[in-house]
Amino acid sequence: MAAGKRREWQFAGGIAEDWMLNAPVASRRRTARSRAPHQEVGVLIAHAPSAIDVVQELATEGWRQAMAHRLTAHLGDQLWTEVDQTWHPAHCKRLAKAARNLRKLNPSLSSLDTVLGRQNVRRAVNRTAVGVALVDRVITADTQAEAVVLAMRVTGIALCEFRGWLTHCQCLKDLADETAPAQLEGKVLEVSDGYLTRAG
Structure with a gap:
């Protein structure tokens, strides 16, 4: 093959000249982009609201x-x-862990009517004063432990929202992980406009 003559290499999908194969990755990417069909940009793609969006x-x-x-x-x-004055993400993590501990209890051993x-x-x-207070204020014997778990999480969410810590809110993360996005607002309202108005 004559010196300086371009060589071509057959590959799946087309032919690549040997200068393309030896070019830096960035150069190859630029070449690939320059040959791509024109695509319109700037299209707004709707996205589902995040858990933080819902609470805000x-x-x-x-x-x-x-x-x-x-x-x-x-x-x-x-x-x-x-x-209200000192709430911090570390407190929220402790409350979230307490809620998880409560969920792990055997239902037959966590009935609030005994x-x-x-x-x-x-x-x-017992490692979070907020959790203990919420448990102590349950006055209806038929209250389910799961309702207390939700009340603890929504309390943590509210306190984080008050103090501007929503992006670090472990209670919100745990609730969002277990709740469909469309149901998240309903779960929060179940406590804020329901549970907290009936018990305590």
């Missing part, structure tokens, strides 16, 4: 005020004042 949309000033009032009733003035059941539930959440 829900958290109007009226919702915040109602949640603050209801959580004060459940946690007590002193604890509410403390967590002394033993309440003791087991309290033991599962």
